[in-house]
Amino acid sequence: MAPQPVVTGLSPKEGPPGTRVIIRGEFLGTRATDLIGLKICGSDCLLSAEWKSPNKIIARTGPAKGKGDIIVTTISGGEGTSTVQFRAYHETIGPLKESAVWIEESPSQNFAWGRRTLAQSVLTQEDPLGLSIEGNEQKIPEDLRDLFPDASGDLSQENFSPSWFLLENHSATSFEDLKAGLAYLKRKVESQKEGQLSFLKSNAGSVIDQLDTLMNIKDKLQEDTRIFGTEPLNVLESSIESSISESQNIFTEVLLRKEKADSTRAVLFALSRHKFLFCLPNSVERRAQAGEYDIVVNDYARAKNLFGKTEIPMFRRVLEEVDQRILQIRKQLHEKVVKMPQSVEQQKKLIKALTSLEVQQSGTSIGDRMRNVDPAWDAIEARAKYLEHTFKQTFEQYASKESGAQEKTKNRENSNQPHSRVLFCEEICDIAASQLPDLWRLGQLYFTGELRGAHDPKPGDFKRMVLNAIEKFCAYLRVAVLIASDLRALRQTTGLSWPIGSSSATHQFLPWISQCLRYTRITYATLIRLDLPSEALDIIQKLIDEIRIFCFSITFKRATDRCKKLGDLETWDMDVEDFPGATMLPNCLEKLLVETLDEAQNACMNPEIREGNLLEPQSDGQREVSQRLQEFLSTFCGVIEELAYQSHDEETPTHNVSQLIGYPNVQQNALQSGRFWNSSVITWEQRMLCCLANCAYCNKSFFPHVGDVFVKYGYPLPTLAIETSRYSVNQLFTNLLDAYVEHKVDPLVGTIEPSMYLGRFQWDHEMEIGKLRPYAHECCDNLVGVYSEIYTISPALLRPILEPIVLTVSEELARLMSCVQEFSYTGAIQANVDIRLIRDALKFYTNETGKNYFLEALEAIKPPLNAEQLKKSDEILERVKTCMKLQLMCFAVKEP
Structure with a gap:
């Protein structure tokens, strides 16, 4: 409550009734309607008061007399006090002096001497x-x-x-x-x-006039006696009676005319004085048609205050006519309040006018004919229904356009134009950003009391309205934007469905997901500024998180599609310093991944205002990131596999001896300094080795490096996706290795037996010894060729590839030796030298199983060698090793 009014100054401090007084002080009211009382020297002067400011009021004094206080009464502060006083006095007013009160202007009489004074004493x-x-x-x-x-x-x-x-x-x-x-x-x-003498002297003229008059009367009387006789009283009486009657008639006629004139004058005066009331019915109707409802309210309130309690029938009839017009205006106002669309300010103006008119007509018989319980609440409901209707209409409009445009766009690609889903997202976001704030502001005006009606507010109902509108907005966006979600579940929960377009139309829409997210974020930022409850904002935040995840998914799916085409970019340039044999294909994948992460970071992953982190532990976002990375890397593994087997189907390798033993050819000459200058001359074996090197590089270095890239961009380390991808690339490495080994080992092992028995050779015949048999030479030379091919591409692949080849060779030698029934003396020595040479040459690439096979091959020589044969065999073996020093040096490097 405001402080009490205090009057501290007065100008002037005295005067007669009607004096214009300027009152100064503090807390004299916040506005004109706040001033409800003003007394000067005990006289009520509110009617003449003119409120200027909380520190100034101008008024005219009433019919008071003597000294007294100036008391100001306001609604906000109550009855005030005064530190100054006003002195009121009455003064005699002459006919030529202005006065604020009525002065009797008839000339004053002075009968002190029994006669009228000649002039006014004043x-x-x-x-x-x-x-x-x-x-x-x-x-x-x-x-x-x-x-x-x-x-x-x-x-x-x-x-x-x-x-x-x-x-x-x-x-x-x-x-x-x-x-x-x-x-x-x-x-x-x-x-x-x-x-008397002095009196007569001073009035001689008058006395003479009186004597003349008496003489004239005497003469007239004598004349009348001569004419009418000595009894003129009857005639005089009759004449007097007729005169009285005639004068009475004349007086009555004059009096009637005077009364009529006075009545007419009074009516004209009343019409002129109360012109406001008689013109009010047409005035309020004209103002209402012009939309000036505040003037209608003020005029009606003024009429109620002035004539509300009048008993004059004419005024009562005019007021009844005004009430009828106001009732019609109330009906029109209520229709306009709930009519949409319109601005909040317009609705606010209409609601205030309607509420004021209802309050003024409340309690009357005509006011009870129409009771709008709460016009502000009706306006809120109308705006909420209009908002939902607009959402629904916009959705149906674009959905119908989508279904109608499918046939037209079936054979046409136009990805530069925004998709209908994008246009719908933009429009519905504009609607939400413009109309939801209006609904919220109207509700705030209602609950703060500015527009509240006679009944209690309904915060629960309003909250449901706002939440329902936001849920509908999110449902429409979810159906239109999240095309990868469970459409059947959405259709069951929301009852909405967007026509399923062609795959090309869907593919055109996917690049616009980030634009839809931007529209939604703009709307979200607009609603945040309204100070909505967190429950309402959480609904939109959940939708934004879903769109962000979907946008990230689409971004990586597009990157995955680009990854499938990386094979076309493979130039077989082996420029990876830390891993010989690996090409620049993983580097291309890393560039694609960095571009994708940059795009995802800018489009959806960077949280904006009041958005959460999508990468919380065990969250849907983290699972989506892991899944998409896993698909991305798995696709890359598929690219490597496709490159590995791509030329194998086109080529028909001929496993002739010249190729197996590694003689130089045109394709080998194309290999210079670790770079293939023309990929068209690369053999399938070389491509297979590069793919094997890429697999090993991805498993060992590249895939963990991918995890570091994700961490650099603020993502949690995708351990599961990396380990799964490493497992996949290991499986691919194993498959490619088996294919390459099978391709190499079959012709290599297949030539051992024919070469061993070339020229009808038999182990039980005596033979010339001292050097290595041709089959052993060929086996070593073929292995040197394979070694050379692998070493040229990637030395790290020597052991994984040569170990299974050597194992197969040792197994084949064991089988061949076990099939010999008997060895001659020299044959046993020769077989021992051949097997031991091959075993010693390949010892660094022989596993335990291979060693056992070599041991079985030596044990298969029967009868076993005696001391002399062993000595002879050792001498020949040393001599052969000296001759084959160059070939044996290839296998002497333990860790190439």
Whole structure:
């Protein structure tokens, strides 16, 4: 509640009734309607009060008298106090002086001497003492009113006080002059008391006129006696009676005309004076049609205050007509309040006008004919329904366009134009960003009391309205944007479905997902500024998180599609320093991954205002990231596999001896300094080795490096996706290795037996010994060729590839030796030398199983070698190793 009003200043501080007074002070009201009372010296002056500011009021004084306080009463502060007082006094007003009150203007009568004075005493009043008052101040001292509260210094007043007169007019006159004035007054009074003679002298003219009149009357009387006789009384009586009757008729006629004229004058005066009331019915209707409802409210309130309690039938009939017009205006206002679309300010204006009119007409019979319980709440409901209708209409409009445009766009690609889903997303976001704030502001005006009606507010219902509108908005967006979600579940929960377009149309829409996310974020930022409850904002935040995840998924799916085409970019350039044999294909994949992460980071992963982190542990976002990375890397494994087997189907390898033993050819000459200058001359074996090197590189270094790239961009380390991809690339490495080994080992092993028995050779025949058999030479040379091919591409693949080849060779030698029934003396020595040479040459690439096979091959020589044969075999073996030093050096490197 505001402080009490305080009056601290007054100008002027005294005056007669009707004096214009400026009142100054503090807390004199917040507005004009806040001022409900003003008393000056106990007289109510509210009607003439004019509120200027909380510190200033202008008013006119009432018919008060004496000193008194100025009391101001306001609604906000109550009855106030005054530190100053006003002095009110009455003064005699002449006919030529302006006055705020009615003055009797009839000439004053003075019958002191039995006759009318010739002039008004007010105008010709002189000092009765005959003294000059020049130099005396005419201002009325304040103390005189205190000394003579019920007297006056005016000679014409009944309460004339000589003391007041003397103090007022002769306060500076000496006592001797006053005595002289008293003598003058006595002489003047004595002169009025002279006898008849003096009276006749002063009135001789009048007396003569009277005598003449008497003589004329006598003459007339004698003439009448001669004519009418000595008894004229009857005639006189009849004449008098007829005169009386005639005069009565004339008087009655004049009186009737006067009454009629007065009545007409009164009616015209009433019409002129109360023109506002009689013109009010047409005025309010005209103002209502012009939309000036605030003027209608003010005029109606003014009429109610002035004539609400009148008993005059004419005024009552006019007020009833005004009430009828106001009732019609209320109906029109209510229709306009719930009519959409319109701005909040317009609705606010209409609601205030309607509420004011309802309050003014409440409690009356005509006001009860139409009761709008709560126009502001009706406006809120109308706006909420209109918002939902707009959402639904927009959705149906674009959905129908989508279904109608499918046939037209079936054979046409136009990805530069926004998809209908994108246009729908933009429009519905614009609707939500413009109309949801209006609904919220209207609700706030209602709950703060500015637009509240007679009933209690309904916060629960309003909250449901807002939540329902936001849920509908999110449902429409979810159906239109999240095309990869469970459409059947959405259709069951929301009852909405977007026409399923062609795959090309869907593919055109996917690049626009980030634009849809931007539209939704703009709407979300607009709603955040409204200070909505967190429950409402969480609904939109959940949708934004879903769109962000979907956008990330689409971004990586597009990257996955680009990854499938990386094979076309393979140039077989082996420029990886840390891993010989690996090509630049993983580097291309890393560039694609960095571009994708940049795009995803800018489009959806960077959280904006009031958005959560999608990469929380065990969250849907983290699972989506892991899954998409796993698909991305698995696709890359598929690219490697496709490159590995791509040329194998086109080529028809011929496993002739010249190729197997590694003789130089055109394709080998194309290999220079670890770079294939023309991929068209690369053999399938070389491509297979590069793919094997890429697999090993991905498993060992590249896939863990991919995890570091994700961490660099703020993602959690996708351990599961990396380990799964490493498992996949290991499986691919194993498959490719088996294919390559099978391709190499079959012709290599297949040539051992034919070469061993070439020229009808038999182990049980005596033979010339001292050097290596041709089959052993061929086996070593073929292995050197394979070694050379692998070493040229990727030395790290030597052991994985050569170990299974050597194992197969050792197994084949064991089988061949076990099939020999008997060895000759020299044959046993030769077989021992051949097997031991091959075993010693390949010892670094022989596993335990291979060693066992070599041991079985030696044990299969029967009869076993004696000491002399072993010595001979050792001598030949040393000599052969010396001759084959160059070939054996290839296999002597333990860790190439």
